[in-house]
Amino acid sequence: FIEMPLPDSEGRLIQTALRALLADSPDERESAAHVIAANATIDQAALIADAVGQMREQRRPLHEFVSVLTWNAAADSARRRRLTPLTQQLLEQLRIDPLTAGLRLKLAAEIMGADAFEEELRKLVDDGFPISAVAKEAAAAIEALNAPRDRRKLPELESRLAASADAHV
Secondary structure (H helix, E strand, C coil): CCCCCCCCHHHHHHHHHHHHCCCCCHHHHHHHHHHHHHHCCHHHHHHHHHHHHHCCCCHHHHHHHHHHHHHHHHHCHHHHHHHHHHHHHHHHHHCCCHHHHHHHHHHHHHHHCHHHHHHHHHHHHHCCCCHHHHHHHHHHHHHHCCCHHHHCCHHHHHHHHHCCCCCCC
8 A cells, every 4th residue: 555654653554454454363453443443633634545446366364344334334423524534535545446346336326425426326337337236235225314404405316316217226
């Protein structure tokens, strides 16, 4: 991953955690992801997204990282807002790999909400991605939108998605 000097101890903490995301131990990877979710700042979003983007072919650590990130965001609305810039950058990094489509839907829905989920789904449709390949992940992401902040948007979202030319949408 990209080594970039960060001036403070928080930066060193993030650098150490980024290295640990690819550790052999699942517990160490999970702890590292929690450290990143709890301490990442807006200024570190690009650095973290670049590092995670470089590990996208390491499927298990990538899935674990996304699960921990979304869990942390669901547990704390202030943390979710703080993780939004990181999530936006992660989505950009992951778009180059079609195998991350389900993870992108999860990130968009669980951290950024209904509008971001719809935007990510539209990008997949526009790119000709077979939505049936991520139907399970899309359904789980929609379930996550049942949180109070997005619940009122669900009927509108359903109407817009139902109007899609893609029958799978």
